[in-house]
Amino acid sequence: MSATSDTAVGSSAPDPHATAGPPDIPGAGEQRGANGVCPLAVVAADRARELRAASVAWPSVVLDTRQLTDLELMLLGAFGPAPSYPGRARQPAGPPVPSLTVPGETAAALGPGMDVALRDREGVMIAALHLLGLEPTADDSPTPATAMPAEASGTPATATGAGPVRLVGTVEGLELPSHPDYPRLRLTPEGLRAEFAARGWATGAGAAPWAVWADGLLYTADVGRIRALTRQGKHCVILAPVGGADPADAAHHLRVRCLLAALDAIDAPPRPAEATLAHEPVASDAVSRDDGRTHPASPPEPAHTAALAPESRRHRSMLVLVPVVPSERLAAPREPAMSATAPGGLADEAASEPALDEIAELTALRAHLAEVYGCAGSLTGPAIGAPGADDLTTLLDAGVPLPAELTPPAVAAELTRAVPPRRQRGLTILFTGLSGSGKSTLAGLLVCRLLERGRRVTLLDGDIVRTHLSQGLGFSRADRDTNVRRIGFVAAEVAGAGGIAVCAPIAPYADVRAQVRAMTTARGGGFVLVYVSTPLEVCEARDRKGLYAKARAGVIPAFTGVSDPYEEPADADVVVDTAGLPTEQAVDRVLAHLVEAGWVEGARGQ
Numbered sequence: 001m002s003a004t005s006d007t008a009v010g011s012s013a014p015d016p017h018a019t020a021g022p023p024d025i026p027g028a029g030e031q032r033g034a035n036g037v038c039p040l041a042v043v044a045a046d047r048a049r050e051l052r053a054a055s056v057a058w059p060s061v062v063l064d065t066r067q068l069t070d071l072e073l074m075l076l077g078a079f080g081p082a083p084s085y086p087g088r089a090r091q092p093a094g095p096p097v098p099s100l101t102v103p104g105e106t107a108a109a110l111g112p113g114m115d116v117a118l119r120d121r122e123g124v125m126i127a128a129l130h131l132l133g134l135e136p137t138a139d140d141s142p143t144p145a146t147a148m149p150a151e152a153s154g155t156p157a158t159a160t161g162a163g164p165v166r167l168v169g170t171v172e173g174l175e176l177p178s179h180p181d182y183p184r185l186r187l188t189p190e191g192l193r194a195e196f197a198a199r200g201w202a203t204g205a206g207a208a209p210w211a212v213w214a215d216g217l218l219y220t221a222d223v224g225r226i227r228a229l230t231r232q233g234k235h236c237v238i239l240a241p242v243g244g245a246d247p248a249d250a251a252h253h254l255r256v257r258c259l260l261a262a263l264d265a266i267d268a269p270p271r272p273a274e275a276t277l278a279h280e281p282v283a284s285d286a287v288s289r290d291d292g293r294t295h296p297a298s299p300p301e302p303a304h305t306a307a308l309a310p311e312s313r314r315h316r317s318m319l320v321l322v323p324v325v326p327s328e329r330l331a332a333p334r335e336p337a338m339s340a341t342a343p344g345g346l347a348d349e350a351a352s353e354p355a356l357d358e359i360a361e362l363t364a365l366r367a368h369l370a371e372v373y374g375c376a377g378s379l380t381g382p383a384i385g386a387p388g389a390d391d392l393t394t395l396l397d398a399g400v401p402l403p404a405e406l407t408p409p410a411v412a413a414e415l416t417r418a419v420p421p422r423r424q425r426g427l428t429i430l431f432t433g434l435s436g437s438g439k440s441t442l443a444g445l446l447v448c449r450l451l452e453r454g455r456r457v458t459l460l461d462g463d464i465v466r467t468h469l470s471q472g473l474g475f476s477r478a479d480r481d482t483n484v485r486r487i488g489f490v491a492a493e494v495a496g497a498g499g500i501a502v503c504a505p506i507a508p509y510a511d512v513r514a515q516v517r518a519m520t521t522a523r524g525g526g527f528v529l530v531y532v533s534t535p536l537e538v539c540e541a542r543d544r545k546g547l548y549a550k551a552r553a554g555v556i557p558a559f560t561g562v563s564d565p566y567e568e569p570a571d572a573d574v575v576v577d578t579a580g581l582p583t584e585q586a587v588d589r590v591l592a593h594l595v596e597a598g599w600v601e602g603a604r605g606q
């Protein structure tokens, strides 16, 4: 990889930290690898203590997920020996470099010569940034930087300002962001090279392992493509971008388990038919290190591999989790035109296509990182024939077994264990509508119907909730929002545990209803919105509780539909107007939707 110069770039301003900058960071120099790549630009403990103490008086910038992963890669030496955020004017051509862009309001409190604490979302200081300059991202004129009194660490610097601003300066790392999940799979570039050596994998030009980027899962087509590489004598490193993954997120763990399962399929003994395909072409989107072309088969395994245990020798692939934000675009199956190859060519051909530009940029970054991780070539994106996530979801929702042509059986087993069919999954059913529209009546009967089918059901009726869960809340917008959110929280827990929560609040505001939907789906449950659209006149004519009369008389203020808003849902899954529909039929309509969407099995013997 080509690296940035040893001095910070991007500003002609004198570097106030010239002697404290990365080249002279205690502890960093001696960690530098033979190739000039600083393997770990984290300062020694003494220096870290010094910086932490000093940072009490510094402004802070809280990094978002991408910025944090960029910083982590920078501290791992992926962006040059001098950890820095280079300025636009001095950005070297060649490998991508990170930039740190902050809102104008944040930048207004910063200026050249200042020190800034770069923090993660929890407020942990990851690095010190010694600011050399600030560049507006829209044009090249310098931002007038006003020195502001430093604020307490942990809070982003704020002041008024214009558009986003790029920060330019040198970086000293205090600690790498912590990742408690899968420590054995989180190899640094240096650690991976050591692992290659331990496994006896060749690392010379052309013979080094290939990187295969897995932004989503690996399907049968991907496994086939990787096996085509390994049959040609290559070793493969599956680089899985997991930047920003929450270690408490079950979906993240599912993905890693599926990738591990795919690894077993990659390393399974060759099938007879495969033996004849040893020299087939690898793939159209391969990018190799030295000339952009796919290489012929590597030399035979080195002699020292023979010393490894037979089990280890069999393994020609491994999985490494890397601090890169996964790309949905790269995870999705591509159109044939989008699987074209070398970064230069792709960018030239597709300059007018934003999607292709983005892919070209991502591919270039991935090729660069693959090289940093010691790999000879890099494959990005799914293999031709890999299914889209939606295809799998449809099969999993319906409980249809995943065919081996689509997913290796071990991966299918992981997926079906984690994602049961809809009829076995938890669910929130939210009835919404005016007072007297029929929500409670319908919800009560629906609960009965679901219990008849043997489902576990919890009823969260508006009136009942208000006497328990939301006691003391009134009918202001804030109180209604709190009330509905509480219902949503409980319902999400019920659904997450496999039960069905039937809720019947008025829930007059669309954004809170959307939040309830999001809460449930985040817990792995389904969500069905039923709009009971009975017109106001009908509800008012019913006036079972006499509340409309009181509302009209002004005795009850802010009454929904009379003197308080009700936002009609545009995203309802079922709409029932009880004015012209008997209760039983209205509930049948809801049930029909639940059966059709796969959430509930059809009734037997009824």
Ligand SMILES: Nc1ncnc2c1ncn2[C@@H]1O[C@H](COP(=O)(O)OS(=O)(=O)O)[C@@H](OP(=O)(O)O)[C@H]1O
Pocket (backbone or CB within 6 Å): 434, 435, 436, 440, 462, 463, 466, 475, 479, 480, 481, 483, 484, 504, 505, 506, 507, 508, 545, 547, 556, 557, 558, 559, 560, 564
């Ligand atoms: N100001 C005002 N506006 C609307 N409704 C009122 C009001 N004051 C009391 N009630 C009674 O409270 C029930 C609505 O409570 P909810 O918890 O469902 O309302 S909300 O979702 O928080 O808006 C509602 O019950 P339902 O008739 O079952 O909808 C009313 O009986």
Ligand SMILES: Nc1ncnc2c1ncn2[C@@H]1O[C@H](COP(=O)(O)OP(=O)(O)O)[C@@H](O)[C@H]1O
Pocket (backbone or CB within 6 Å): 433, 434, 435, 436, 437, 438, 439, 440, 441, 442, 504, 542, 544, 578, 579, 581, 582, 583, 586
């Ligand atoms: N088809 C119907 N579906 C539901 N309720 C109906 C229907 N026809 C008349 N009603 C009456 O309308 C009233 C609805 O009240 P309720 O279910 O408490 O509504 P909400 O919970 O929306 O305030 C009840 O008195 C109910 O008997």
